[in-house]
Amino acid sequence: MDGKLSPFNPGAGTVPPVLSGRNDTREEVRICIDRLLNGRHANGQLLVGLRGVGKTVLLERLLYDAEQQGAITVHLEAPEVKSLPASIAPAIRIALLRINQVQMAKDAVVRGLRALSGFVAGLRVKYGDIEVGLDYPPEPGLADCGDLELDLCTLLVEAGRAARLARTALVIFIDEFQGMPQQQLSSLLYALHRCTQHQLPIMLVAAGLPPLIKKVGDAKSYAERMFEIHDIGPLADIDARNAIAIPAEREGVLISSDALDEIVAQTGAYPYFLQQWGKLAWRAANESPITYEHVRQISTSAIEALDKNFYRLRFQRLTFLERRYLRVMAEIGAGPHDVNTVAKQFGEPAEVTEPIREALVAKGMLHESLIGETEFSVPRFHEFLKRIMPELTPADAA
Known part of the structure; x- marks a missing residue:
């Protein structure tokens, strides 16, 4: 369908067509x-x-x-x-x-x-x-x-x-x-x-x-x-579905229930991600309704768009050691992570890695969730890190 008629437009501070769940x-x-x-x-x-x-x-x-x-x-x-x-x-x-x-x-x-x-x-x-x-x-x-x-x-x-x-x-x-x-x-x-x-x-x-x-x-x-x-976190399931379905319906376009299920699953119900998937799913469909196959078809493109427009600018601000520290965290999982565990996986004492961690906190990439625990400040950033840095070096894996 014509992209100029799409109600979806991901952007920093861009007002969504429906402010759902708030x-x-x-x-x-x-x-x-x-x-x-x-x-x-x-x-x-x-x-x-x-x-x-x-x-x-x-x-x-x-x-x-x-x-x-x-x-x-x-x-x-x-x-x-x-x-x-x-x-x-x-x-x-x-x-x-x-x-x-x-x-x-x-x-x-x-x-x-x-x-x-x-x-x-x-x-x-x-x-x-x-x-x-x-x-x-x-x-x-x-x-x-x-x-x-x-x-x-x-x-x-x-x-x-x-x-x-x-x-x-x-x-x-x-x-x-x-x-x-x-x-x-x-x-x-x-x-x-x-x-x-x-x-x-x-x-x-x-x-x-x-x-x-x-x-x-x-x-x-x-x-x-x-x-x-x-x-303020991800939307509840019904609110995430409404954020996509309602603006589409206003334009005379239906989205199948299983397509909405897939969008919510792939986006984790994060508002910015929902807009990205909605934008590309709209363009993938020749006519109403937007189906599950349309959503599956644009999955790779949507992730690539997130990597390029949402994640990469933040990643490029980081030094080599900061990137390596985050990649070690990503290997452990989504978090939150104990700082001593990360330091051990990094291969250095905690007092050596602490300045790196503090710099990442100052840049807004990490935050302290509890005393001694650190968490990513950008949703699903650990998944992005594994995509852009697929392999750990031997030192990282120590």
Whole structure:
């Protein structure tokens, strides 16, 4: 069938035709924002999962939902692109200008914008990437001491006060949250905590890889009480089937039950993988319905597409020793893996392999699932490693 009519399109953060299986999380966040809008407290929300499970897509949908509820939203760039001050300063300015449309909040908005000017002036030397238009001159002593923790706290408190007077809520959305530098993360958590203590309608919704849980806990001792954690993983069987069947039916195309069974089995119900299989199965069929044979026919091509577009870019960022370490893990299995067992299979003492493992954690390829255990951060990466590195060297097999 004509590819231009296909509803399936795998991509990083690409919105799927049907956001299946995430209603519980959407409902929980909706309730939290309703509570803020009604002057009640709500915890922040963390979306945690591996690559390819749809965290970014879900975060974008939650942002859209929040706007529909009447909240003011802020979306920050991934932390590896800009510093937190550089990302949050222009976003808070836009949020304040939107709040300024409410007459009763105008004075609070002006104070917030003066706090923003002080924030920029105080931190511009330390964070040279801050670029934002300023609407009012700074007020001496307002968010201008040059300490990120104190100045960010003052800025968010002033923004929260403006939001409260406007009878709205300010919801901050951050993707790739695990990559935020620890000191900047600590400052953000402190500011959010102070907003809660002032009963201000501000909430954080963040998404990232599993390491973010430990990182947040390490940043502030009280952080574990600030958030509710949503484990975002593969879809349930019925949700995975719906993610393929419903958009196809909307285009007048049926997919046989055994074809859906095969797609779910081959993809492990990971959202990104489902889109890849749906895209190729659509093209393999000349007409409706898409059958089991069509799915079997494109199995090799789908895996090759994953290897090329999903796995290989990550693999190419790795050094020889990092690749070898991961390949040894893959030989043991999907994981999680005891670090001492991996070191033994690698053929070196654990203290020798520990810097390699730490580098892989820093690159987001691995994460610690439990103390002393490490797990792949990319789903089915062990299968890819066996395909691209089919043989272990004698040293690897030691």
